[in-house]
Every structure is written in structure tokens, then in C-alpha cells.
Amino acid sequence: DTAVSQTPKYLVTQMGNDKSIKCEQNLGHDTMYWYKQDSKKFLKIMFSYNNKELIINETVPNRFSPKSPDKAHLNLHINSLELGDSAVYFCASSHGAPMLFFGEGSRLTVL
Amino acid sequence: DQQVKQNSPSLSVQEGRISILNCDYTNSMFDYFLWYKKYPAEGPTFLISISSIKDKNEDGRFTVFLNKSAKHLSLHIVPSQPGDSAVYFCAAGRTGTASKLTFGTGTRLQVTL
Numbered sequence: 055d056t057a058v059s060q061t062p063k064y065l066v067t068q069m070g071n072d073k074s075i076k077c078e079q080n081l082g083h084d085t086m087y088w089y090k091q092d093s094k095k096f097l098k099i100m101f102s103y104n105n106k107e108l109i110i111n112e113t114v115p116n117r118f119s120p121k122s123p124d125k126a127h128l129n130l131h132i133n134s135l136e137l138g139d140s141a142v143y144f145c146a147s148s149h150g151a152p153m154l155f156f157g158e159g160s161r162l163t164v165l
Numbered sequence: 166d167q168q169v170k171q172n173s174p175s176l177s178v179q180e181g182r183i184s185i186l187n188c189d190y191t192n193s194m195f196d197y198f199l200w201y202k203k204y205p206a207e208g209p210t211f212l213i214s215i216s217s218i219k220d221k222n223e224d225g226r227f228t229v230f231l232n233k234s235a236k237h238l239s240l241h242i243v244p245s246q247p248g249d250s251a252v253y254f255c256a257a258g259r260t261g262t263a264s265k266l267t268f269g270t271g272t273r274l275q276v277t278l
Contacts (some may be wrong), residue, residue, distance in 0.1 A: 058208070096167075097209070097254065097268040110265055144208055152197050152258050154266065156208030 060145045063121050066163045067135060074131045075160045077145030083134040085109075086128035087146040087154065088120060097144070103128055132162075138163045167241045167257050168192045169257050171269035178276055184242040188255030191236065195257040199266065200229060200240045212253070213240070245276045 058079045067073055079086060087110070088100040102110035103122040118131040132139060140163045146154040171188045178184045188198075196217040201209035215222040215229045215238070222229050228241045242249055255269040 095270045097271075099265055102265065146208075152199065152260075152266065153211050153214065154209075156201075156210070158206065158208045 056157075058145055058147055058155050059088050060143075060157040062102065062160060064161050064163075066165065068165055069135055069137060070130070071135050071159040072133045073135060073162070074129055075143055075145075075162070076127070076129045077157060079145075079147040079155070079157075080126065081147055081149070082145035082154060083149040083155070084125055084162050085148045087148070088128065088130050089144040089146060090154075091144060093141070096159060101128075101130075118135070119146070135162075135164045137164050167266060167270075168195075169255055169267045169269040171253075171255055171272050173272050174250060174270070175273040175275070176272065178245045180276055180278050181244045183254075184245045184249065184274055184276070186240040186242075186253050186255075186274065188238045188240075188269055189236060190238075190246055190257050190267075192257070192267070194237070194259050195267075196260050197258055198229070198231060198238050199256045199258075200227075201254040201268075203271070210213060241275075245274075247276050247278065250274055250276045 060077045085104045087102045091097045101116050101120040107123045119131045122128045142159045144159045145157040148154050199214040200212040202212045203209040213227045231238045252271040252273045254271045255265040258266045
């Protein structure tokens with residue numbers, strides 16, 4: 055009965071490949087996010103969607119494209135993967151308040 | 166430009182004692198602050214928050230103190246328990262910015278027996 059679930063949890067792939075990470079929340083929240091935690095442990099926001107509409111788009115390469123088919127889902131597609139994309143990607147959701155509910159994270163390793 | 170800083174990467178405390186985790190911020194526009202707790206291979210989970218109109222918020226064993234003039238907040242855990250061993254992230258945000266939180270790099274707390 056996971057509130058925010060992401061798949062896959064682990065992803066190992068070669069440079070240049072395209073990959074997707076999926077996120078679903080069953081909390082009924084209006085807003086969903088993607089955060090990236092890099093090797094230095096910085097947890098930084100990448101994107102945020104509110105009711106399927108993009109509201110936050112930080113300085114992220116165009117190779118990253120979020121898609122929200124409905125307010126319960128927010129997927130992240132990454133094209134032409136680079137070594138520097140290796141990180142843990144966290145999906146999160148919220149409802150109005152600043153409190154975020156995070157998924158377990160998806161560890162991406164680019165070889 | 167690290168707007169939220171946790172200068173202690175790790176902290177070790179004996180069970181039963183007080184744990185004090187510190188956080189500094191630079192952006193005076195931040196008006197709410199949160200602490201998250203993270204276990205290995207799990208996502209961060211919300212612990213406690215405080216808005217800038219308060220200087221203290223308490224929830225059971227956890228208390229957050231905010232010193233706006235010093236741009237400093239701290240999390241006190243009393244008494245510390247082994248299950249509190251985790252990484253603690255401080256986060257800050259501005260009202261009306263769609264919950265865009267800025268996180269610190271975390272402090273790993275180890276509570277020893």
C-alpha cells in the first residue's frame with residue numbers, strides 16, 4: 055500500500071541509451087515532483103507538475119523530459135544518457151502544503 | 166550557491182542523550198523549514214516543520230528551533246534512540262513557490278548503545 059511508488063528501483067545502463075523512470079502516487083495529491091540526489095548528496099528539484107501542468111522546470115538538460123498523463127502519475131524520460139546522469143532520482147508529491155511525500159528512489163548508474 | 170547548509174556530515178550520540186542537528190540558510194526569503202529523515206534505500210520522510218512566524222515547534226521527542234536573525238535552525242531529539250540513526254535533511258522553502266524546497270546535504274546521525 056505504498057503512497058509514492060517508483061519503478062525501477064535500480065537501473066544500470068550504457069552511455070547513450072534512453073531510459074524512463076515511472077512514478078505513481080495514491081495519496082490524491084495535486085502536485086508531483088522529480089528530485090535528483092547526486093554523488094555529493096545534494097537533493098535538488100528538477101521538475102514539478104500540478105494537475106498535469108508543468109509549474110517548475112529547473113535548469114535541467116533538454117535530454118530530461120517529464121510527462122504527466124494524469125495527476126497521479128509523473129514519469130521521467132532521459133535521452134542519450136551521460137555518465138553525469140548517474141544519481142538517485144526521487145519522485146515526490148504534495149497537496150498544497152510544503153510537506154513532500156517521497157518515493158523510495160530510483161538509483162540510475164550509467165556506465 | 167548552497168542556500169541551505171548542514172555543516173556537520175555526521176554526528177554520534179549515546180542512547181538516551183540529546184542529539185542536536187544544525188542547519189544554516191542564506192536566503193532571507195525562506196519562510197518555512199522542514200526536517201526530513203532518511204534511512205538507507207528509502208526516500209526521505211517528513212519529520213517536523215516550522216514556519217518563520219514561530220521560533221519553536223515540538224512534536225514528541227523532536228523539537229525544531231528557528232533563529233531568524235542568525236538564519237539558523239536546529240533539530241533536537243530527546244532522548245535519542247537507536248532507531249533514530251539515519252540521515253537528517255534540513256529543507257527550506259518560500260510560501261507560494263509550489264513547495265519548491267531547497268535541501269541541505271544531510272547529517273548522518275548514529276545513536277550508539
